[in-house]
Amino acid sequence: MDFLTALHISTTGLSAQRLRMNIVSTNLANVHTTRTRAGGPYRRKLVVMEAVPTEDFESILRLQSESLRRVRVGEIVEDTAPFKQMYSPGHPHANKAGYVSMPNVDVVTEMADMLIARRSYEANVTAIGATKAMALKALEIGRSVLKVS
């Protein structure tokens, strides 16, 4: 493990959270979409994250670094919850009884999800800051001795 590995791990965390944020935005933007290309209303999307071993040279060479784990978004799945039914007889997508199937997106849930993604992103930024501080501190070793007085 070196500091670049730590940076790399944190970066994977950042991009995973950013992707999650994008998915939340997509859900929020489509909160009233009743027709999609596949037909039917929009289905809420979810990200599934998974931990994968880092693949740098050193961890392959030395087996003890095996426990270092980066993160990646394994797949983006669709929420299977039923659609909400809204009574609106004048709507072009209403069924015979006058109900329109609305997307299974709950705005409050999406907002909470967005906050969690944001906090996790910030946690990774803090980790990157700590890595940088450590690496810079290590550069100070020997500086006072090497200085020609």
Added chain:
Amino acid sequence: MPIKSLFGKTFHAIETSLDIAKERHGLITGNIANLDTPGYSPKDIDFRDALKDALEGTSVDLFRTNPCHFGSKISYPEPSSSSSDSINIDKEMSKLAENNLRYRTSVEVLLRKLSGLKYAITEGGR
């Protein structure tokens, strides 16, 4: 006077503690990156145990069978992960800060040691 006594045990101890702190940092950043991974159990090594093992030489080191092979300086105890323990953001952040401080302290001690040596070499800064 052999040069070994110039860089005595202190150097080795600080070096080892820097190595362990660095290794631990990698584990903690991995935990933070996996905050939202379902089923992930956080990993960590015990700093005190790792340092004790490394300094007393009780840890099982890799055996070099061929001089062309890469050597391994120290081996760390197997990172423990308790599956019952779910990941906890404040615990991980405080561990990150603690480990960072530990690393910086070790570097600072090393700096003091070096400047002490330099002071002696230059005959008291003369």
